[in-house]
Structure formats: structure tokens, C-alpha cells
Amino acid sequence: MKFQEELKESIRKALPELDVVIGWCGSFDPLHATPHFIYGEEDIEKLEISPLNVHNLATYLPGMRGKKVGVVVKGCDSRSVVELLQEKLISRDDITIFGFPCTGVIDQSKVKKAIGYVGNVQSCDMSDESLVVVVDDKPHSLKLSEVLAEKCKSCRYPDAIISDYFVGDRIAKKDPAEPNYKELEKFEKLAVSERFGYWLKELDRCIRCYACRSACPLCVCRDHCIAESRDPHWLSQENNVRDKLMFQVIHAYHMAGRCTECGECQRACPVDIPILMLKQKMNKEVLDIFNYEAGVNLKDTPPLLSFKMEEENITEKDW
Amino acid sequence: MKVININSSYDSDFVREVEEESGQKLNLCYQCGKCTAGCPYTDEYDISVSQIMRLTQAGQKEKVLQSNSLWLCATCESCTSRCPNEIDVALIMDVLRHMARREGYTGTGRVKTFWDSFLSSVEKNGRVFEVGLLVNYISHTGRFWTDVDLGPKVLPKGKIHFKPTEMQGKKEVAKIFMRFNEESAK
Amino acid sequence: MKIGVFVCHCGSNIEATVDTATVAAAAREFPGVVFATDTMYTCSEPGQDEIVDAIKEHNLDGIVVASCSPRMHEQTFRRTVERAGLNKYLFEMANIREHVSWIGKDREANTNKAVDLVRMASEKLMNNQPLYPKKFTINKRVLIIGGGVAGIQAALDCADGGLEVVMVEKTSTIGGKMAKLDKTFPTVDCSSCILGPRMVDVAQHPNITLYAFSEIEEINGYVGNFEIKVKKKATYVDWDACTGCGICMEKCPSKKATDTFNEEIDFTKAINIPFAQAIPKKAKIDPEFCTMLKKGKCGVCAKVCPSGCIDYEMKDEFITEKVGAIVTATGFDLFDWTVYEEYGGGRYPDVITSLQYERMLSASGPTGGHIKRPSDGKEPKDVVFIQCVGSRDKSVGRPYCTGFCCMYTAKQAILTKDHLPGSQSYVFYMDIRAAGKLYDEFTRRAMEEYDTNYIRGRVSMIYPKGDKLLVRGADTLMGTQVEVDADLVVLAVGAEASKGASKLAEKLRISYDSYGFYMEGHPKLKPVETNTAGVYLAGACQGPKDIPSSVAQGSAAAAKVLGLFSKDQLESDPQVSTVDIKRCIGCGKCIQTCPFGAIKEIDFRGMIKANVIETICQGCGICTSTCPQGAVQLQHSTDNQILSEVNALCQF
């Protein structure tokens, strides 16, 4: 990437003041990237900026409270940082933000779907429009647009909203003006019983691994999540679909007005449960009722932590 | 004066019917008399409007429906407007009048005859034909001196026409009456 | 836990539509329940003894009583279990009377529902913890808001009981509505003769600090330790120096100031003392009418004042007072009767309110006690009184009976005859409400001895006819419309809560009804308490009241305060939030949403944690529903307690 070197230069400049900078680097095969913790010069060189950098590195920040941390963020990641700052879960003084213009990331499950077996990836060459993946000596050419993550297709914040260092030219597009909830709206048109059945069927696969929770940058309760506590005792540890679904509702509600739709929960799910939709539904209503979007303004208060005496958009039932 | 036995004379069907047709709750009335106090027609009534309300509340069907007052209420809405309990008294008078009509009461008759003449004019012409209405009314009541005195004053003004104005939809209007009569006969 | 369940018959109140024996039998099958029975009157002495005995006999450590609403008897039964040695929070109630037996007659459904409610209670109980109150010291000073007769009574009783009293009055004199009255019913004794000395007592009592022309700006704290910010509004007169000589008022050239004390039947001066017996008797400037304050010209008062106390630069002043209890005695105001367009809507000068008439009757009033028509100053001959104007009238949103209008109308009719022996009074009434000692006799006297013409019916319309007013009403006893040609019409305007009552209620955190009257703690058993500990009610702020009732309630409120202050320490309600410090991640969301500022950030081994200040926490539980990891739990309404109730009800 064009600005990769520029970014390394910025990190080099900032590193002496920092305990660590978090970025991305190559992983076990050419099709994957992995979070990368930069402590010194040798780590800087390994930094790579590519459409494989799916991880939202803001997730690490609350756990590193008190340390001076640099973090490289995509536009969407930066909203998580804003949200964390807003909620005072991290301190602005402690973090240094590196931003760059993001053109989207690749959805691994789409690649898998297009290619089939991806066990032995030999190379992965990317251009602006396509990528060529060689698996078992067989090259597969894929259009970038076909394997781009859904969220990137209607991305409204490609540039970091907040940054101390910004490399590359800003894309600065905000189109569409409103978030895209077409898929969700299609789902909402199904009959109620179909919706109910859908979730039972999808959640049945859940293995209660809580990867969704671990990947979520705003799941800040960590070890104290009420999913596993006995006091309060919200969920049993039994393997049943009721509690699995209940957990997803808990997650969605605890995210209401906070979730930036980074999609990490769904990406992390090993059994591909479409749980992002629940958060999108919550966000759609938050936008509707409170005209509010999470993680775009440092000075905002999440809507469920505030109120107005007269709520313009709430019409109560008339008995 | 007749002694009324409360148990036996209370006609609950009547009370229910009035409440259903008017959508008003009779027990809201606490007999403050404000309706009577403002009623411009009290002078002509045999039973004042507040007493009509009380008699209705008390289920005294016969006494209410035979009252002349029902036919003298002009629906001027004074009672409704001023009722502290927001009872639509004028509407109750209207409903009582409907019931009286169904049960064959006519009061002293002249008002009802006039209204009937009015409606038959509408039924026939689609609109009210004033001269026709008057003639019809006179022929039913024999009160042929009604408003003759106005003739010399009004006629030159060119306000009075001796032919009804023509309208195309008068058959539609007549049909409304026809269907109404059919429905009422059911 | 070993639970005992007591299902109350409440005589036939519950038993008539709930099979209590079946409920008790079902309860025996619930987890944890080792004893269950039905009893006739559980709240009676033998009923309570039965509980105490059962606890001892069966070694119970938790009790469920299924009976009336916990708002009725929770305290009673908590004391009972405490008597038997249990912590009083190891007790739950199932409301099978107000919520079951009284709202339906289907015995099968009711019994089934009662079983469910008992189940919920016992499941919750299993999650209950013993709770212990904390003690804190109290500030034995009391704030009285409002200086009407109720407030005066409360203040004097408290002060005589040895308490320090702070009284805050909105207007520039105490005395309230009673000070405006000429005579009082049913004795027809002079209002200011009986109230005046008490007003003087307030002024002279060493224990009473009076802030007149002042308002409550802010109230913080809790029972025992309130902190009050009082706004002393600018009077432009140094009250420490003012002697109340009245020269300023005499010489003031601005003669068109609104005279609220005289109910606007006349004007007063821009600098004024409301009336001769005012307490404090001090002048104040009404800036709306003062030429000096408006245009910077005049200054007559400053020139003539012998003690040099005029200060045109004066600003509002704020004072902080610390008290342990508050008595609100903010009284009432008259309904805005001008919504009655049919009575002229205020367009006819000779249609006046009863309180205006009162000022006219009063010898200290602007007419010197002479009854004169406002329009032409003539003595009226036929005076019509109309009752229930803004009372018992749903169409203007005032369905309640003000309660004292019948009496003062009779009094005014009597006084009218006394003042003008040639006059004739007519009273349009709906019912005469004269329940009270010597009250009915009094209204009878108005008719029998004073020949007042009582006409049973409402008035539909008033309109001018020549120089008279035509009053068209009904005489429902005659069954017809009647008309009276009147010279003067006096409207018995109903009472509503005083202006600003609801705003003050928000500051006091007490509830009020849709008319602005303050809600008592219990309609029968806690008539002067409110739902906020340490705040009491006196007089008409709680609902329309006549003078004896207002005075009685003033004394009652004082007794409550004296009772509260008879202890040196109070116990705080342990139903407050606590933070599980291990679970708290210090995100501060609870701090952000607490309406009372009861949660503070603390440093715990280098980590940020939340901490609840128990005496400030009011127990609303907003923090608990806000905390995502459930680290803050409202005691006695914890997540687990509520979840256990949900789970008891919804078992898949």
C-alpha cells in the first residue's frame, strides 16, 4: 500500500513516547493478517496495511488502561475508539491514534465460499479491483467487490474520525447519508413466526464460546459479564437455545446506542450466526427515535444514559 | 299526582337503548339544572329538559316519549354546550325523538308535520323547495293562513320561486329515502 | 430457607372470592415452604401471634403473608417478624386483596392467581438477605413553607416545642388567605382579630426566623439533613431599617399598581405595605410600576423615607438554611373562573369573586367595608351568589367539591344583610354541603333569619340588561327556568392548588395530583406525611380545607416533626444500592444516571470503582438497571430477586 511506509515513519516518530503500538501484520498464510504489537524498530518493519486487516484493534484498548498505547485504525475502528473515549473507558491522553483511508476489508467467509477449500494458500496478490489466490497451485481470481465485507459496501466513514497521525489522502465520502439496512428491512418483512423460527434455528448452532463478546470492542465487562455470573443470575449454563438467544439479546441491548457496527462479533463467530443483524436493528431504532449514531462525536452521551423531558419521537400508547 | 313505584316502573331496556343510541351515560347527570337554565324553549315545554333527563335516567319511558318537549327542541345546543358533566343533552333529545317517532308519538303534531313536509320536499326535489314545502304543510294542517301576511312583503323581493330548482341527482336523493324506509321497515 | 406462608381471609374480603385453604395447600408444595395456613385476620393481634408462634415452632427463617397490599400492612408484618427475632426483610407479601379478590368474582381464576402471587413471593423471599439500617444524626431545625394559617400554626407549635423554625413566605406578609377574610363562619367572628395575634407571635417568637417575600430555590439532602437555598427577592427597601411608617406609600405618585392583597378590586401604590396588620410590616417596591426603577426618574420614596432605607440597587439574595424536616403549607389559589364565558368571562365588572367580595366586606378593605358595585359605586339591592363555579364541574376539569364555598356563601349572604338591611340575597346552589360542627345550623340561619333566597339549580347565563345583570338559572325543585335581575353577582369560585405548587413539589420530590394538590402518604392513615421522609403537609396544599381543618393539620404536621426530632439519630432505609466491588469495572454509567448524586468514584487499589453513599441513595434502582455487568444491586430489589419472580411466573 502506498502509504504503508508513511505510516511506519509516523509510528517510528511516536514510538519512543509509547509503550506499544498496535497494528497488523501477515499471519499463518498469505490470505490472513493478524494483530501486531509493535514495541521496537524490528516490529515496525513487519507492519502491513492491506484489505486483510479485518480486526478492530480498538478491542484491545480498554484492557490496556493506564498504558501509553498507539493504535492503527480503519475508519470503522475509529468509531469504536470514539465510543470508548466518550464512555471514559479509555483516556485520550493515553492513546495515540494512527489513521489512514480505508478502502474496505475482505470477508474471509466469502472467499471461502468462492474458492471452496482454502487449507493451503500459497499466495495472495491484491490489486485495486481484484485478488488472485493460489491454493494448491491453482490460481483463483476474485473480484474485490465480490469478497468485500458487507459493511464496507456502504461504508460511511472510510477515514478515521479521530487521529493524531493520518497518512494518505482522505476519501472523505459519506455516501449513503443514512446507514444501509436493506437486508434487515427485508428480514423484518417476514412473518413473525418465520422470524422467531429463524433465530431458534440459527442460535441452535451456538456453542457458547463467547467469541462474539471477546471480539467486541465495547464489551467492556469481560470477566464480569452477566452471562456467566450467578449473582446476578441471568442465564443458566445449560446448553439450550433459549439462553443462547437470550445472551444475544443481552449483548444487543447492552450495545444499544453504543454499537458502531464494526461487525467483529459476527466475524468472530466460528459458526457464522448472523448476530450483527440484532445490533443493526437496535441501531436502526436508536437512529429513528433519538436521531443518534454511536461513535461519531466525542461530546455525545449514549442515548440510554440520558433523557429529555419531552421526547419528540416517542409517541406513547393512548389508552 | 301519581305515585310511582320505582321497582316496577323502571324500564331498563329503555335506559339501555337511550344510552346505546346516544353514546351518552345517563348517570353522569346530577340534576344541576343548567340545561333547563339555558334552554330557550323551556317556556313551551311541558316537561323541562332537566326533568326529561331525570325521567329518562329513572326509566320512565312512557312519560318521556309522550312529552311535547321532544318536538319543541330546536337542537340549539345550549344544554350540550354548558353541561358541567359534558353530556350531549341535545343528542339525547334527538334520540328520544327518534324513539318517540318509532313508537308513534307526535306531540301536538305541527312541528312533526312541518319536518315531514320538509323531508318530503327534499325526497321529491333533492333540495328544499320552499313554496312546495309550505303548500304541503298547509294541506296537512289546514293552517292556510300560515305566513300569508308575508306575501306582499316578500314576493316582490324575488326570493320566492314557484318552481323547484332542477338538479340531476334528485333520483339519488330519493333512493336514499327509499333505502332508509326499507331499512327502517326491517 | 424454611418458609412459612400465611394466607389471610381478611374476613370475607378475600375469602369470598379466593379459596384461601387451597392457596395454602398449594403453597405447601413450593420449594422452601415448610408451613402454610390460612388465617381469618392476619393483621389482628391473634393473627400476628400465630406468625410469631409458627416461626418459633417450625424454626422458620422467612415469612410470606398473602393478604392486602404491602402499601397497607408491610410495615405491620415486618414488625411482627422482627418481634419473633427474624430480620424484617426476610418477609414478603402477596397482594391477594386489592390485586385479586376485589377486582373480580371468578373464584377459580382468583384462587389460581393468588397461588401464583404466593409462589412469586416465596421465590423472591429465597433470594432475600437480612438488611440492617445505618444510623445518622439529625439537624433539629424545621422549615415551614408558606405563612398562611396552617403554616403559622405549624410554626408556632414547633417553636413552642423548642425547635428552631425557618418560615419562608412568598408574599411580603404572612397571613395567607385568612388575612383577606372579613369574618369567619360559623361564628362570624372577625378574621383578623383572631389571626392577627398569632401573626404577631410568629414575628416575636425567639425560635422563628421569618423570610417574607422569599421563595425556595433549591432543596437538597434527605430527612434529618436537608439543605435549603432560599431566594430573598429584592424589595428595594432595607427591611432592617424600615419601620413600616407608611410615608413612602402615602407619597408615592405611582397609583396604578396591582393590588393582589385586595384581589385587584382597587389599585395600590408602587411602593406598598399590603395592609395595616401586615407581618412583617415593611414596604416593598413593585418594580413593574415604579417610575424610578423603570425610567430612573422620581425617587420620591427615597426622599421622604425618614430612615433612609430605600435602595433602588437591591438585588435578589440567596441564603442557605440547614434543616431536618420540612412542612409545606402552600395553601390554595382560586380557579381561573373566566373560562366561564357564559358568566361573562370577566367582561362584566359587577360579576366578582367571593374573595373580592370578602375584601369589599372588610372594614380594612379598599371600600372601607361598604358594599359597592365596581361599575358605578352604587349600593346593590339584589345580590346573587352562584356556587360551584369551578367546582364539581368536569367540563372545566374541576370535578371535585371545594368543600367550604357553601359555608362562606351563607356567611356572605348573612353579612350582606347586615351591611345592607334593605338588600335581598339569592344563592344558586346544587347541594348544601355543611357537614361540620354548627355548620348546617349556620346555613339554616342564613335562610331562616336572614331570608336568603336559596334556589336549587345552576346558572346558565349572565348578561347585562340596562344597568342590571340578568341571571338566568334553573330552579330544579320547581322544575323550571328562573331569572333574577341582579345588581351584583358573586361567584363562589372553587379552590385549586396554589400557583407554583407543582414546581415546588418537584423540588421537594413529593407527588401531586392532577390539580396540583400534594399527595399525602396514605389517604386515611398518613394524612400529613408525604412519600418523601421528613416532608409533611399542612393545610390546603393537600386539598381544599377550611380554617379549622387547616389549623388542625398544621398542628398535626408539627406533632409529626416533634415526634421525628424526639430521637437524636435516625435509621436509614437499608433498601439502597450497593456495589459489588469485584464486579465493578469503573465505567461510571451509574454515576452518570443517578438522580441524587449518591454514587461517587473511589480509588480501590489503584482501580476506579463506584461507591454508593447510603444516606443519599433513595433506592430507585436506576443504577442497577444501568450497570451492564450487574455490579450495582439495589438491595431488596436485586436482579436475582426480580428474576426469581419472573421465573416463578413464567416457567417456559
Place this chain on the structure above:
Amino acid sequence: MPVLEGKELRIVGFLCNWCSYGGADTAGVGRFNQPTDLRIIKVPCSGRIDPLFIVKALMNGADGVLVSGCHPRDCHYSEGNFYARRRLEIMQKFLPILGYEPGRFEYTWVSASEGQRWQQVVTEFTDQIHKLGPAPKIVGPEASDTLSLMQAALK
């Protein structure tokens, strides 16, 4: 106790102690007849109600949930119902995506003096739930337990 088959549905109410619970008491004292389906859980304030309690109730088999608090501005704790209104509103709008019809959950305000209003709210809400019929239920630990039943019901 299980619901009375064919007669009742399971309706859970969360009422604040100061206003609505008192309003329900007032309705009782006034002997205002009401349907028997509703079971009331008393909470100190509508602000105490975690909207997740509502989901919990529905997933555990409730057919309807009703929340009632003090009227806005009348909260005993001054602000509780303002927070509640936002949170309950958002949950109400969210529930349909899970497959619960709008109308399974309602929230409203009833003061301690509004016994008649309480009667009206309970009657109308119960009626509304009966019109909707029983809510979808999760019957066993696995989705298939429920799904086969649902399919059977649809046939």
C-alpha cells in the same frame, strides 16, 4: 400454577411502587373489575426495570408484558421514568425482530389516584394479548423441539 387453559394467558406486569402499584391498589379499593390474567411484580421505580426482564419473561413463556410507572415529571425519584421511557421504547421497537408481535409489550403511566385508568389499561391490554393469542414459545433445549411444533401448528 399453569395458566387456566382457554381462559387466561400469562401476562406479567412490572409496576413502580409509588404510582402504578398504588393505582392498581386504588382500582382494587374501588372494586374496579379487571381480567385475571395479569400478575404484578412490584419494583421501586420504572427506572429500575431492566428491559431485559421483559425479554426474559417473554422467552420464559409470557404472552404479554405490561410496564407502568409514574407519569413523566411525577416520578418519585424525579428522573426514573424518563430513563425508563427511552429504554422501554427501544426494547419495544426491538422485540419484533425476534418474532414477538408489536403489542406483546406495552408501557404506560398510571398514577396512584388513577384507579379507573388502571382498570382501563389492564382491560385493554389483556384484550390486546388475547387478540394476539399465545406468544411463540421455546419448548425444549434445542431449536428442533420448538420448530417441529411450530410447523405442525402452521399446517
Place this chain on the structure above:
Amino acid sequence: MNTSLNYAYYPGCSSTGTSVEYDMSSRAICAALGIQLQDVPDWSCCGSTPAHTVDHSLSSALSARNLDQVASMGLDSCITPCPSCLANLKTAKHKMQDENFRDKVNKLLEKPANTQVETKSVLQILVEDYGIENIKKKVVKPLTGLVVGAYYGCILNRPAELMQFDSREHPMAMDNIMEALGATVVPFPLKVECCGASFGIPRKDVVMRLSGKLLDTAQEIGALALVTACPLCQMNLDMRQSQINRANGTKHNIPIFYFTQLLGLALGLTEKELGMDKLCVSPRTLLNSIAKEEQIKEKAA
């Protein structure tokens, strides 16, 4: 000012007969003020009082036919000068919001009734849509010296919940218009008292008493004329004034105008256009005196 005021116009039966001057003057002032009126095509009688005294569904069906005619013009509101028509058309719409009632009405109709069409009075749109301030700007011949009382009649603003205009007890719309026209308005205390309504024929005695009282009151307060907004009121007070005088032994000679006639006069329209010659109690002397007052004023200026 809104220059594109455009309404469906429902004249009502009396416009073709006894209140022709109300119709003429309403149309004339609207034209003069730039308010466009489109006649409701082939309108029929609203049923007036007699219909609702027989049955509400009949009454509403008669009105509904007309509301449908309005809808067929592609409009969703209409105006009428007559309060009785207004009350019936409004009541029909209001009552038909109830499903059961609508079904009953539909049984009497060719096709299902329209339940959306709003009706307002000419007076209401002049006040609310056109604006009295704007009327004032258009006055060319002020009614100087005319001492007038405004009489609204009983049903123009009642019941208040239905009419949603002005006050039910103390309406001011016509008072304000008259004042804007330069007339001297004396407060008429019996603004909303009933005149005897349609009892003129069957119970003339009632009208003699009630309308007589209104005329007595007008005289008492020194009104030289009354303005009305209702054909029935106007007819009772004007056409029957001689009968009233005879019955009550009075000598009233009080011209009874429609407010639209006086408004038209002030706007500079001719007496002919406004149907002044149709009035039974001649306004001649009074109208002359207005003109004279105006001349004096002009001279003085």
C-alpha cells in the same frame, strides 16, 4: 397573504330562495378578495334539522352524498355560508368515523361514503385562512358611523368539539370583522341565543318570543343594525320583523344584514351585487347615513 385560496362551495337550499342575498354577497366578496369558489356539482339538500330529528343515518347519508360530490372534485374540504348545512356536513363526517355507524350510512348510499372531506364556514376561512388584517387592507369604504351588533345564532360554534372555531359562548369573529371594516360594534349580550330556528312555520309564537327578545336587546344596547351569519336567523329577524312587531306590540325597524353584505359594502361592491334590495327591513336610511358620515370625515380631512 395567501393568494391561492381555492374552495369547493356548498351554497345550501336556502341560497336558492330566502337567503339568496347571502349567497350573492358571499360569492361577491370572495371574488373581490381573490378567493376562488368552485360550486359543488349537483349538490343536494343536507337534510337540515328535520333529517336528524328522524334518524342520524338518514341525516348523514343526505350529507354524505354531498361530501362525495366534493371528493369527486378532487378536493378534501369545502365551505358553506349556512351554519345548519355546516353542522350537518361536519356531524356526518364526524359520526362516520365510527365503523358501525358508517356501515349504516353506506347501506343508504350508492357507493361507500367519503369520510375525509372537511367542511368550514365562509366566516371561518375568512378569519383563519384569509385573515382579518388582510381584509382590513382591502377596505375602500369604511362603515363609519354604523353602530352594529353581531348575532351569531346558536349552532355556528356549537357544539365546540365539533365546530372547532371561535368561542361557543362569546364568539368574536364577526365583531372583529365589523370593527376592521370601520363600524362601531356594540357588544351584543345574546350572541348565541336561539332565534326560534325553523319553528317559524309550525310554531310562529316561539319565534315571535325568541326573536323578539333579540330585537329588544339590540334596541336596548343601541345597535342600529344586526349582522348575522345564518339564513334562518336572518329570516326570523328580518322577514318576520313585522310579524314580531305585531305580535309583541313593538316598533322595531332594525335592518338585519348578512355579515358578507356589509363586508362587501366596505370592499366597495355595489348594493345590487350584495342583494341589499332583498332585505325586508329596508337598510336605505342606514346605508345613506354611512355614506354621509364618510363624506363628513373626508371633508374634515
